[in-house]
Amino acid sequence: xxxxxxxxxxxxxxxxxxxxxxxxxxxxxxxxxxxxxxxxxxxxxxxxxxxxxxxxxxxxxxxxxxxxxxxxxxxxxxxxxxxxxxxxxxxxxxxxxxxxxxxxxxxxxxxxxxxxxxxxxxxxxxxxxxxxxxxxxxxxxxxxxxxxxxxxxxxxxxxxxxxxxxxxxxxxxxxxxxxxxxxxxxxxxxxxxxxxxxxxxxxxxxxxxxxxxxxxxxxxxxxxxxxxxxxxxxxxxxxxxxxxxxxxxxxxxxxxxxxxxxxxxxxxxxxxxxxxxxxxxxxxxxxxxxxxxxxxxxxxxxxxxxxxxxxxxxxxxxxxxxxxxxxxxxxxxxxxxxxxxxxxxxxxxxxxxxxxxxxxxxxxxxxxxxxxxxxxxxxxxxxxxxxxxxxxxxxxxxxxxxxxxxxxxxxxxxxxxxxxxxxxxxxxxxxxxxxxxxxxxxxxxxxxxxxxxxxxxxxxxxxxxxxxxxxxxxxxxxxxxxxxxxxxxxxxxxxxxxxxxxxxxxxxxxxxxxxxxxxxxxxxxxx
Numbered sequence: 389x390x391x392x393x394x395x396x397x398x399x400x401x402x403x404x405x406x407x408x409x410x411x412x413x414x415x416x417x418x419x420x421x422x423x424x425x426x427x428x429x430x431x432x433x434x435x436x437x438x439x440x441x442x443x444x445x446x447x448x449x450x451x452x453x454x455x456x457x458x459x460x461x462x463x464x465x466x467x468x469x470x471x472x473x474x475x476x477x478x479x480x481x482x483x484x485x486x487x488x489x490x491x492x493x494x495x496x497x498x499x500x501x502x503x504x505x506x507x508x509x510x511x512x513x514x515x516x517x518x519x520x521x522x523x524x525x526x527x528x529x530x531x532x533x534x535x536x537x538x539x540x541x542x543x544x545x546x547x548x549x550x551x552x553x554x555x556x557x558x559x560x561x562x563x564x565x566x567x568x569x570x571x572x573x574x575x576x577x578x579x580x581x582x583x584x585x586x587x588x589x590x591x592x593x594x595x596x597x598x599x600x601x602x603x604x605x606x607x608x609x610x611x612x613x614x615x616x617x618x619x620x621x622x623x624x625x626x627x628x629x630x631x632x633x634x635x636x637x638x639x640x641x642x643x644x645x646x647x648x649x650x651x652x653x654x655x656x657x658x659x660x661x662x663x664x665x666x667x668x669x670x671x672x673x674x675x676x677x678x679x680x681x682x683x684x685x686x687x688x689x690x691x692x693x694x695x696x697x698x699x700x701x702x703x704x705x706x707x708x709x710x711x712x713x714x715x716x717x718x719x720x721x722x723x724x725x726x727x728x729x730x731x732x733x734x735x736x737x738x739x740x741x742x743x744x745x746x747x748x749x750x751x752x753x754x755x756x757x758x759x760x761x762x763x764x765x766x767x768x769x770x771x772x773x774x775x776x777x778x779x780x781x782x783x784x785x786x787x788x789x790x791x792x793x794x795x796x797x798x799x800x801x802x803x804x805x806x807x808x809x810x811x812x813x814x815x816x817x818x819x820x821x822x823x824x825x826x827x828x829x830x831x832x833x834x835x836x837x838x839x840x841x842x843x844x845x846x847x848x849x850x851x852x853x854x855x856x857x858x859x860x861x862x863x864x865x866x867x868x869x870x871x872x873x874x875x876x877x878x879x880x881x882x883x884x885x886x887x888x889x890x891x892x893x894x895x896x897x898x899x900x901x902x903x904x905x906x907x908x909x910x911x912x913x914x915x
Contacts, residue, residue: 571602
């Protein structure tokens, strides 16, 4: 991921590196100035001392300004990079078949990307800055004494290996946080979807207990991760203090032996503090980066994968039969639904019935490739007997609780394709939606308000029925799709839909005998 980040904008990367290098050089020169400044003070040369102090302040401040500029550009590039990552992830989820869980998507697009930003890419900026400071500082130390540099390098290598002692544990803890966060979102989604029911039956205690159980896992994982981070910081801090003490001791001995001046001691003390403090920073940041490695790899894998995108989808224009063969769905709790072999011909109008729990709605989701069967298969064939990989956009689906989006009623019928506006008005009439327009001052241009819920359940079902017909679906699956519509309107809607050449499979329980007679045949599922 780090490599792809730097490749995402070569201009920003170049300016970031150049600014960091110049800033590091200026800071190092400012630190070097303490040697002549201290020696000038020792020699009572006030003029030189003042000039060196001014030079130290100017160069150090200029260096930090350059480094701040580099940090700003890095942040700007980082935000652009994550914006593109989100777009690619959304594209991945859009193409996914079966569709991933909503909680997984939310976790990936929010929590996981924040973890990667905070613990992987943000540290990269600090690591580059620290490395530049270390290189220039090491060069200046070399000009003072070769053996001091050797001592610093040996201690630096030891400190750089410290993160490996805890990085695996920190990586495991980071992954646990991501996993538990996803579970927590899933719990919130499932329980708060029925908040009104919980309020009606005063089930606050149960809601609190369910959310508390889920959040406790997240809290525990977060505490463990933070504990490992603290352990790593404490380890590197202790090593930092020991290393600084060793270098100052060695420098003091060289001063006592008249191999270095007292001014050099001041500079070495400054450089020693800078070098080892930066090494603490580097080791801590490297540990942080390593802890997100598997999480970042999984995100990049999702971005590179577009499920089913390589396999060509076949049009259902010449569709002839839809059949099931040995279809079985096994649930994790051991419950199993076994389906009879079914064959439905193109253009047939089929009423699908059966007791609750016989898997009628589940069969629709398997036909739509939203659920994979445990055994068996669903086969689409054309008129020549060729097996098709169906274009699922040509299969219309009307669920009992239909989904609408922010936009006008017309937008929801055409799914934001303005070229279909004329057909939208026509099919709004055929599904008995036009009479509802009288209740709205803007008619078909009325904006759907998801917060105020200005559409009834029946009106939403009519919108989805019209949408399916506007898109000329070759197969239409209706799952209690008229349950919120009165019987008179339902009968008229059925007559209009069943006149069309599309294959229709309809699940309903409370149809009149006259409505049942409109279908070619009935398939009854049993346990």
